[in-house]
Amino acid sequence: MxxxxxxxxxxxxxxxxxxxxxxxxxxxxxxxxxxxxxxxxxxxxxxxxxxxxxxxxxxxxxxxxxxxxxxxxxxxxxxxxxxxxxxxxxxxxxxxxxxxxxxxxxxxxxxxxxxxxxxxxxxxxxxxxxxxxxxxxxxxxxxxxxxxxxxxxxxxxxxxxxxxxEKLPHQPADTSERADSAELDFELEQPAPRSHGHCPICGSVPFMHTLHHQQGFRYANCSFCHTEYRVRRMACAYCDNTNADSLKFFTVEEAPGYRVDVCDSCKTYMKTADFREVNKVSVPALNDLESLPLDFVAVEEGYNRGTLSVWGF
Structure with a gap:
């Protein structure tokens, strides 16, 4: 690339x-x-x-x-x-x-x-x-x-x-629930979501998630090599918990276009950038900085960040 x-x-x-x-x-x-x-x-x-x-x-x-x-x-x-x-x-x-x-x-x-x-x-x-x-x-x-x-x-x-x-293998997308032909064609053009939250290239955990496309496909941003890769919509990046009852999210007015996804199983949080309806530029390493108010709220609520920022702090 x-x-x-x-x-x-x-x-x-x-x-x-x-x-x-x-x-x-x-x-x-x-x-x-x-x-x-x-x-x-x-x-x-x-x-x-x-x-x-x-x-x-x-x-x-x-x-x-x-x-x-x-x-x-x-x-x-x-x-x-x-x-x-x-x-x-x-x-x-x-x-x-x-x-x-x-x-x-x-x-x-x-x-x-x-x-x-x-x-x-x-x-x-x-x-x-x-x-x-x-x-x-x-x-x-x-x-x-x-x-x-x-x-x-x-x-x-x-x-x-x-x-x-460029050497990553690609698994077939799951299109079993896609009824609309246009949506099916689009899904087939996208990389299938990885079944693990960690980076497929280096194995590190992500520091942020980003939602892309009208469908809101969820992508992870690696904390080490900065690779962006597609992951499952509902799964904790750290403990792989998929129980919807213990996976929640919240937002704050000071950070439009961002939310915090929290896992009550391992008590960690991950910030997500969703600019589909907000006119903002996405640079994940700086999105992390721009969404700082969410870190304060997440910590106050008793959750921990799973990794440092890509700046080493």
């Missing part, structure tokens, strides 16, 4: 304009995230990781095994190192604890105390102990290192995922 930089940049710019209109989002946060996202898009054009070929068999993938486990993802090492420097310079211009933490990280890289290759490996392998050790050194901004590492690796990860997406 070819990466259309111009289209992606246009979408990003429009979405950032929407974010700037939200009174609950600090200008400094919007500026930081929009600048990082722009750097990532530019880098994705030139990212050149080796694409793995040792993938899970088609039948195993359809049964839930990812094509490539996240710890086996390749990346453009030279580019990632340059991005850490560029992102550190950007974040270092901020004020407060995050800038101080970034200064410490930069000094640790130069002194050799922090090995970036080890940090990249720790992120791919979800080695929380590695990042916890560094978090203890910067208690006022504990997730600064994970933010820099994750942001620097994202262009490579997305490039690998885009190449692997």
């Amino acid at each position: 070819n990466f259309d930089y111009s289209s992606a940049k246009e979408q990003l710019d429009k979405k950032v304009s929407e974010l700037r209109e939200k009174p609950f989002l600090p200008e400094e946060l919007v500026n930081l995230i929009s600048n990082v996202a722009a750097i990532q898009l530019e880098a994705q054009q030139h990212s050149a990781p080796t694409i793995p070929t040792d993938l899970a068999p088609e039948d195993a993938n359809l049964q839930g095994r990812p094509l490539l486990a996240r710890e086996n993802f390749t990346y453009d090492y030279e580019q990632a190192c340059k991005l850490v420097d560029e992102l550190a310079e950007l974040v270092g211009k901020e004020e407060g604890p995050i800038a101080e933490a970034t200064t410490m990280i930069t000094a640790s890289i130069k002194s050799g105390e922090l090995d970036l290759k080890q940090a990249f490996k720790a992120y791919l392998e979800t080695d929380d102990d590695f990042f916890m050790g560094w978090a203890e050194k910067m208690p006022e901004a504990p997730r600064t290192l994970s933010f820099l590492v994750q942001s620097a690796l994202t262009p490579s990860i997305k490039a690998v995922a885009a190449a692997l997406e």
Whole structure:
């Protein structure tokens, strides 16, 4: 799948304009995230990781095994190192604890105390102990290192995922309940929903859902490789619960076009973007930020988010 930089940049710019209109989002946060996202898009054009070929068999993938486990993802090492420097310079211009933490990280890289290759490996392998050790050194901004590492690796990860997406096997759509011929034809053109909530490419859990098309087909947005894939309409992404009585959703006025889907079985929540009747631009990583009021309400109601944002916090 070819990466259309111009289209992606246009979408990003429009979405950032929407974010700037939200009174609950600090200008400094919007500026930081929009600048990082722009750097990532530019880098994705030139990212050149080796694409793995040792993938899970088609039948195993359809049964839930990812094509490539996240710890086996390749990346453009030279580019990632340059991005850490560029992102550190950007974040270092901020004020407060995050800038101080970034200064410490930069000094640790130069002194050799922090090995970036080890940090990249720790992120791919979800080695929380590695990042916890560094978090203890910067208690006022504990997730600064994970933010820099994750942001620097994202262009490579997305490039690998885009190449692997073309290798995903497709199972036949279930059209047994489709009576209308036009609806049936449209259904046949769409990928069938996956029977598991996790990403078919890397196996990670999604960070958001998005509804597409008039029918409201439900798609998940992967928290690691950013792949968007179709999932079942009624199922918890985390525990696979399909009991309609324990799957609910709610909305808030401050976040039009969004809702929170909650699971009373595992007490988790997932936000869903539904822009079918709202004139908004969809960029999942920024949709997550724009729908922040729903996170506060979901937590107040006793539910937990199943994963961090794609920004590492």
